[in-house]
Amino acid sequence: MDAPPNAGSLRGFAEVDSIKAEVEKACPGVVSCADILALAARDAVVKVGGKYWSVPLGRKDGFISSLVEANSSLPSPFMTFAQLVENFAAVGLNAKDMVILSGGHTIGQAHCAVVIPRLYNFSGVPGATDPSLDPTFADMLRTLCPSDEPLTFVGQMDATNGTFDNNYFTAVKSQRGLFSSDAALLTSPLGRRIVRESAQYPGSFLREFGKSMVKMGNIDVLTGSAGEIRRVCSAVNNNGNY
Template sequence: MMANQKLLLSLVFSQLVLASFFLDLSNANGLQLGFYKKTCPDLELIVHRTLFGYISRDQTLAAPLLRMHFHDCFVRGCDGSVLINSTTKNQAEKAAIPNQTLRGFNVIDAIKSAVEKKCPGLVSCADILAMVARDAVLMVGGPYWDVPTGRRDGRVSNSLEALAQLPSPFADITTLKQNFAAKGLSVKDLVVLSGSHTIGIGHCFVVAIRLYNFTGKGDTDPSLDPNYAAYLKKKCKPGDLKTVAEMDPGSFKTFDDHYYTIVAKRRGLFPSDAALLDDSETKAYVRLQSHMHGYSFAQDFAESMKKMGQIEVLTGKQGEIRKNCAVVN
């Protein structure tokens, strides 16, 4: 993204934040737009500017920061539990296999530190993570959405819970629908939020089974486009644990609607991407966005992200406000 485009996005964001300060809208779950407008009025600008310093140097950080928020919300709700470090007595969510490829924790720590200097002990790590996910998407060309705040931080983080509750990249459509329904998310939310794969990368070891041993007979997944499978085999050799592949080849650093075009062409990287063609509702959405150039995707994504960001939140006197996002007080 060119520097002037980034500057424009930053200026637009500033105007949106200023406008939100005049709102005072509460949700049934206790979250509220403008929750910190009296106690920490510069909060969103601090988060945005600090994050901008990182994204402007490395756009590839947007995808893992978005993924981090997703992984947080699917385990114990959006309570910042994914940020907690393991101890000698507890293996935290970070230790779970699906979370071992997460990165960007240093970015959250830097933003938390900047916020603490201005507003000590007031802002939760869970709220910071929700705002970071939104701003990271915005900075790479994605939509803006309001983030109601007032979340509190959880005190529990367990690797086994993360392993059990996070949707798997190997999951079929039935399992994916069950995973999302368990969190109060619809089938539409499933196919919309899968669109986050328009940015980021996947590790070759995740896709290897589709390429080399799909049914245990040394075969290739027949749902994968043969030309794309051949391309991936050149990139991902058997037993390769280090190489990565772009989720959306050609534009993996830019948030756009191209994901649905590649899924429609049977070029989704993960089995969970391909699974979207195995259900009438998700398939219809994929076809619509691929044929209509994502005409409603940005708005749909904003709405689903706002909904996801309110899963099982802690508010009021629940939980705590962590001083350090990686450590329970």
């Protein structure tokens, strides 16, 4: 949660710990934190308007959390389309998964640090603005993000920030995505097609999002004798197992 791509954006872990405490009262040593996190992610999406999907269960919790590994694995908001495809392929996700999962940006907020390079110093040219940004949108972003305030929050990621819907893709299609990686989705014929279809068919996007979330939830899963079921999600068990 401290890796730069996610720093300051993940604030629900206290809720996960509360859920884990209640689950432990009812079924001690049965449900892992990894499963709880996967279920909580699904339920949070559903609560704000997304579509339900079935979550495969049976994960174990790991013994190590690595900041170095997170920094090397998480996609950057400055990646090109090719870099994004390569990043997702490294964990078994394809280009469609990458574009669809980018739709999760319909919920959340971003620091000005990821926007400022597009507004004031694009491609290292002082005063240059990213030409892929809608000019009116760029003007609005400048009022929210002065060049010397990188830690300010931009605010909402699309026009309906409190609702999980397809408006992220509507924004991207209109050149109103916040990240360089959002704009990158339009630089590939495949990316443009998926963005266009997701903007046009909200029901299809919500279904595909659930499918891609299941695939992402299966990355490097520990099962059987591997890993443990933590008693508390924020720390490994003292004895190395439940």
